[in-house]
């Protein structure tokens with residue numbers, strides 16, 4: 001295997017060092033692929049120790065990254081918290097650019113690296129700091145809750161951030177703190193519509209979309225249910241509301257993970273990014289995972305090869321201008337300081353079927 005000109009061999013030492021990882025990924029990686037991946041995994045894990053670095057790997061990373069080199073794995077909320085707690089000098093974000101910015105915002109003294117600066121996000125690209133300032137002028141006194149899938153500029157104009165794991169909780173807390181019955185929840189229109197069905201707070205939404213989750217339809221779900229009676233369908237709240245209406249469970253990637261590991265369904269469909277199922281499958285040998293799923297092209301820009309080069313050359317550093325970082329940190333920290341939910345956040349499916357109007361900006 002060559003990464004930027006370097007050759008790696010599948011030696012017996014590499015085989016021994018990576019044997020526990022192979023056990024986890026062997027249903028998703030062929031033996032031939034493993035001979036190329038295992039030496040890179042061993043080299044990355046060695047470089048991490050030499051450079052005092054940790055890798056934060058999102059649930060949508062491929063299994064060889066997630067299980068092979070991730071020191072902390074999980075959803076964006078979990079990774080944001082780990083970024084703040086980590087004692088390492090260097091953080092490598094195995095995820096997309098807004099996640100690296102969030103790590104930098106929470107850990108200004110650490111070096112934050114991402115392997116591909118083009119690893120973006122359709123939600124983060126849907127709104128700018130200038131849009132936010134106009135929205136705040138139009139709705140004075142209405143608190144602004146922003147999904148973490150946004151740039152630092154947008155977070156700097158935000159009152160409290162949220163993730164799909166805590167969006168309902170954050171919206172209700174913002175309404176309580178500001179003494180209002182309306183909250184602006186941006187930029188994901190579908191998350192906003194799904195949250196609106198879970199709360200009495202009136203939601204004002206932006207028309208951003210996740211290009212992975214917007215493609216699922218209720219017809220897809222009904223087709224799967226007809227083809228595989230008894231299969232349990234778990235949907236992410238970035239999907240259209242009609243998808244949640246016909247699903248068996250809705251929640252963040254962490255909530256889906258907990259559902260599968262605790263309830264051990266015989267057959268399950270995860271209506272989200274494809275790698276999610278591959279990563280949980282390693283810990284859920286008794287569950288059969290059915291497709292469909294959709295790939296996130298931004299997440300898939302991160303590879304073992306470019307993680308290795310990132311550690312070796314210290315590229316590409318992600319920085320956030322100090323005054324923006326300070327204002328953005330307040331919004332992220334307010335979210336982190338909320339009391340943790342006693343059970344992983346889930347969307348009540350009875351409420352998810354009630355149609356509620358949201359005001360679109």
Ligand code: SF4
Nearest residue numbers: 121122210211212296
């Ligand atoms: S899966 Fe959707 S929300 Fe996540 S990074 Fe990709 S485009 Fe953005």
